Amino acid sequence: MKLVLAAMTIIVAIPVALAAFLIHLASGVTGTTGSHPGAEALADIPSDYLSIYRTAAATCSGLDWTVLAAVGKVESNHGRSTLPGVRSGSNSAGAQGPMQFLPATFAAYRNPIPPGGIDPPSPYHPVNAIHAAARMLCHNGAKDNRDIRAALFSYNHSTAYVDQVLAIARDYNRAPTTGPAAQRAIEFAMQQIGHRYVWGGDGAHEGGFDCSGLTKAAYAAAGITLPRTAHTQYTAGPRLAPGAPLLPGDLVFFGNPHTKIHHVVLYIGDGKVVHAPTFGQRVQVAQLASLGPHAGATRPAQGRGESSAASAG
Known part of the structure; x- marks a missing residue:
């Protein structure tokens, strides 16, 4: 077999x-x-x-x-x-x-x-x-x-x-390397795989998600409220120090932090992310490295009784 x-x-x-x-x-x-x-x-x-x-x-x-x-x-x-x-x-x-x-x-x-x-x-x-x-x-x-x-x-x-x-x-069976809120956000996002990219979309009831709609909905499922756009999610923090190792549940951002952050993804570990890429594509898992250099990362669950210690993802 x-x-x-x-x-x-x-x-x-x-x-x-x-x-x-x-x-x-x-x-x-x-x-x-x-x-x-x-x-x-x-x-x-x-x-x-x-x-x-x-x-x-x-x-x-x-x-x-x-x-x-x-x-x-x-x-x-x-x-x-x-x-x-x-x-x-x-x-x-x-x-x-x-x-x-x-x-x-x-x-x-x-x-x-x-x-x-x-x-x-x-x-x-x-x-x-x-x-x-x-x-x-x-x-x-x-x-x-x-x-x-x-x-x-x-x-x-x-x-x-x-x-x-x-x-x-x-x-x-390895214990999750992150707390329950980040874990729940990951689980929610993974359950959305296959939904269409829809600009401004906040969920299946609107036909799909855009990148920040997915991350906002994922953390809402974990009881954490995020702003609506990628740029405002980046400014909301809490931000990681440049070069700090990522933990599952971290948000990773792309663009110029001084002008406009245009994309956000949810890190799930092992060098992979789940995200809503762009028009004509669907929510999917991708290698973080394949998306090019990123502008920074945040840890939305930090401050909710979850570990702030970074470890290799």
Whole structure:
């Protein structure tokens, strides 16, 4: 069932969530049990998949969503692999879909159909596939955390595979490097991926976001009020010292601070940001370095009982 990660094509922009996923997205990333996603998980896992992993893992007592997500990472890079068998057909071993099920195995674990899944169940549909994977792991040792290694070995009979999945799960399970307000702002922004850029837009009810509309709405979800434009958000601070390392949740600004700041992005860690770029594009994740030199950064959550100590993002 294992696909070779080195052959995967990793894309920065996360796909627009399919309509079938809306029930998961509506519940929000924080509405399920398990460990809280840290910056690495938020930066690496598409928001629709993250929601499904957490919802599916919650159906099995003792199964942390990070293990389920790590399986999805190894099998198909969370559905982003372009190798045969992920989106259609089968690979050379006969495995299918983002969780790389053999047809007979998927048939054994595909029911009941979860909310957001399709009928008949399909191994290519993320909701059906991820819930089936959770049932398989639960049946083979993950329930009540009895023997997670045995559960993973049943999924792929390789100790190297088990070790790889558990290592990725540990990375996803790292405690957030920032406080709850910044973390909530990141989660909100990641849930908006795929919405259109709309100049002056403040949310889906207006058809989408512009750059500062997204950051304002993200921090509003965390209980912090920001000014409306990129320039006024920059002047609102609190500003970081030039060259200070960024923390997830920091706002990074572009333009001339003396005349006009014209763009703002939300730093999510690992050198990545989420932002609403410009006309004709959608809310997406990007490498901060790809956006060119920035004018400065602020830490809106500072002063709300959250750490002001910077660390490498």
